[in-house]
Amino acid sequence: SQQGEEDPQALSIQEGENATMNCSYKTSINNLQWYRQNSGRGLVHLILIRSNEREKHSGRLRVTLDTSKKSSSLLITASRAADTASYFCATDANDDYKLSFGAGTTVTVRA
């Protein structure tokens, strides 16, 4: 079952701007992960943040996690046309090894 919900569903920004998307979830987690999917392709792992971490960076990506609010955000700074994709959060519950994916945020970066 889907646990994560992304917000917004879609986002359109100008090249060079920042893109922020949010993920909310319902139960306790071991970690939360973000994935990117280019049109018609498989998902690619971007970043994993564990439940005892609050913030993590990877290149132009910044992820925050607030376990008290059961929410996470993904920030892409200085966006490029190549960042156009769908972005999914996935939660890793403490009781099994299955990821639960949200429905995703579609990001369009305009040149």
Added chain:
Amino acid sequence: DVKVTQSSRYLVKRTGEKVFLECVQDMDHENMFWYRQDPGLGLRLIYFSYDVKMKEKGDIPEGYSVSREKKERFSLILESASTNQTSMYLCASRPGGYNEQFFGPGTRLTVL
């Protein structure tokens, strides 16, 4: 680099046909998964396997079965394809523990 491959990128089948989707991973991962992805519904887990010959139902197993005879290969079987099984099918593998998951490129299946 971990590689997950799927047997076909595009597949067109007729209603009632038996369909096999094959997935192979080359990193000795214990866990393998089959998802379907439909617009607005995100990824839904069909079946997963945590060891050879072991399988567990996901959220939407009806109309599907799976086979895992070897650690590197996980097959999804549509016993009698129906039009509502037209979808993008994604295979993934994952090592033991709480780690990232690696996805194949997907198979876009159309059932006519």
